[in-house]
Amino acid sequence: MSGERMYRRGFRFLRARWRVVVRLAAWSVLESGQTFLTGFALARALDAGFLAGRATVGLGWLGAAAVAVIAGAYGTGRVYAAVAALVEPLRDRLVRDVVDRGVRDADRGALSRLTQQVEIARDTFAGIVMVSRSFVFTAAGALIGLFSLAPLLLLVVVPPLVAGVGLFALTLRPLTRRQEAFLVADEELAAQLGLVCPGLRDITAAGAEDQVAAGTRERIGAEQRAARSLARWGVVRVVSLTIGGQLPLVLLLATAPWLLAHGVTAGALVGALAYVGQSLLPALQNLIHGLGTSGSRLAVVLRRLSPADPAAAEAGRTATDIAAAGRSAPDTGLKPAPADVPEPSPSAATTTHSAPPAAVTLSHLTFAYGPFSEPVIEDLDLSVPHGTHLAIVGPSGIGKSTLTALMAGLLEPTGGSVAIHGVPGTRPTQRRVLIPQEAYVFTGTLAENLGQLRQETVPEAELLSTAADLGMTALVDRLGGPTGQVTPGNLSAGERQLIALARAHLSYAPLVLLDEATCHLDPEAEARAERAFARRGGTLVVVAHRVSSALRADRVLVMDGSRTAYGDHADLLERCPLYRDLVGAWSGPSHPALALRDPDGVDAVAGARLSRDGRHVVAYGPGGQVETAGDLRDGGAVSGK
Known part of the structure; x- marks a missing residue:
């Protein structure tokens, strides 16, 4: 004022x-x-x-x-x-x-x-x-x-x-x-x-x-x-x-x-x-x-x-x-994707005689948190064809989660528009489902948790088939089957993410948005989950947590303010310095977390079957943090060990 x-x-x-x-x-x-x-x-x-x-x-x-x-x-x-x-x-x-x-x-x-x-x-x-x-x-x-x-x-x-x-x-x-x-x-x-x-x-x-x-x-x-x-x-x-x-x-x-x-x-x-x-x-x-x-x-x-x-x-x-502030307004928003990059073709499983509209269409999309804030996303044009697997990468805090929230309709754009399968609007609909990093699991039966996004009761055979596709059969057995009771506090972060992923897999939404929704799974479990969504059909947008996720994607969107780039893995390695840096950082050693399958049995992230395989301890959270019961083979808690 x-x-x-x-x-x-x-x-x-x-x-x-x-x-x-x-x-x-x-x-x-x-x-x-x-x-x-x-x-x-x-x-x-x-x-x-x-x-x-x-x-x-x-x-x-x-x-x-x-x-x-x-x-x-x-x-x-x-x-x-x-x-x-x-x-x-x-x-x-x-x-x-x-x-x-x-x-x-x-x-x-x-x-x-x-x-x-x-x-x-x-x-x-x-x-x-x-x-x-x-x-x-x-x-x-x-x-x-x-x-x-x-x-x-x-x-x-x-x-x-x-x-x-x-x-x-x-x-x-x-x-x-x-x-x-x-x-x-x-x-x-x-x-x-x-x-x-x-x-x-x-x-x-x-x-x-x-x-x-x-x-x-x-x-x-x-x-x-x-x-x-x-x-x-x-x-x-x-x-x-x-x-x-x-x-x-x-x-x-x-x-x-x-x-x-x-x-x-x-x-x-x-x-x-x-x-x-x-x-x-x-x-x-x-x-x-x-x-x-x-x-x-x-x-x-x-x-x-x-x-x-x-x-x-x-x-x-x-x-x-x-x-x-003593400076001119910096250009921190995203720029339109390069016009000369060809769009990926829809997968064979979803191709029809009349091509459906793009799964996601962003037109001059701009978003800022409040009227006095600098835009997090600015004038972004992007079209994601139906059936595409898109990975979004970039430095922490650059706006990846904000972009997925805009696609999901949880945030309203400051400028421009978002269309899902040709339907404009920003309110959440059944056309899309977003799974965030911290998965929501409630007290109730496993079937109730998995079928939360379905109006009708999901058949047990379909529940078990989805669980097998995502590699969570052992978790289903430990909980006592689909009718077993789920207590969120007794689940590890990786197990909660598996339940949320299965919930999205069982939904009818043709667009699935995963905002680092597999960060607590090991690479093998993450790859299995993404392959399961590929077989399911529809469009998958993933905020990538590892380089392997970007490698599996049809297209990669690199977010870094004015240096935004869009293309496939090989193309971006050649022309995007930031993407090369990210790939190098992902591929290199991480500290202080130890490498997977460390000789001492300490893993950086939770395996999909951590609670039952008895082979790993997770280096996660502050020192001395008490893990949930059942993380060790003998059923005890990690405690301060």
């Missing part, structure tokens, strides 16, 4: 609550009464009381100042109540905006905005109202007091005060930009860590530690540079405070002989020193520190919490976001 639009919305917000604003001003006047009497009563106590030999008069003026302090304290309490009447409606409005955006735009940052940034906005807005109001009324009380004592005092105090406040005002916009740049850098680092931490096992298995560390190091450096730039502007704030709050004290002392010679009394001079030292200097210090830190922070948070302008939402990010 632009600064002008944000100010307009702020003005409308305050105008709608003008009664609260008037009440806040009235109590602030009562509170500022003590500011006026701080210097005036002190001056009168000296001039008309103690210096004139009238101690009773002097004590009377000091007593009046004490009564003003008590009245001011009462006014301060009422001020807090009025500020709360302004702050809480703002918080409620921001919460509604965040929830609406999170639901409407599938905004991944909605949780952070709801739990953290809304509270930041609430607290900083309250602080800004307090310090701004305090400075305005304190300065007014002090200046009125100086004028009442001797108008000549204003010539000494006002010029440096105005200069200090003006210098500080000039720093607000740069401070806001650098505060926003720091927040952007912090969010990018958090997003990077959010992608890296859950994928450490995959990073290690692919040998990509150096690349991931380099990317993380770059984001840490960006946040450090933004923090240093923000800190440098703190020096200007100190200069502003020195000029506006401390220089008037020096000038009053330096010009004291001249002031006394021109009719300023000793009491008035002492009162002026009290006005500056006890009222103006603390108020200016609170204003500079409050607005300098909280003000710029509030402007940034409100801009990110509030709905974007329509043009900015269409572009995906506002110009302010891009400028604050």
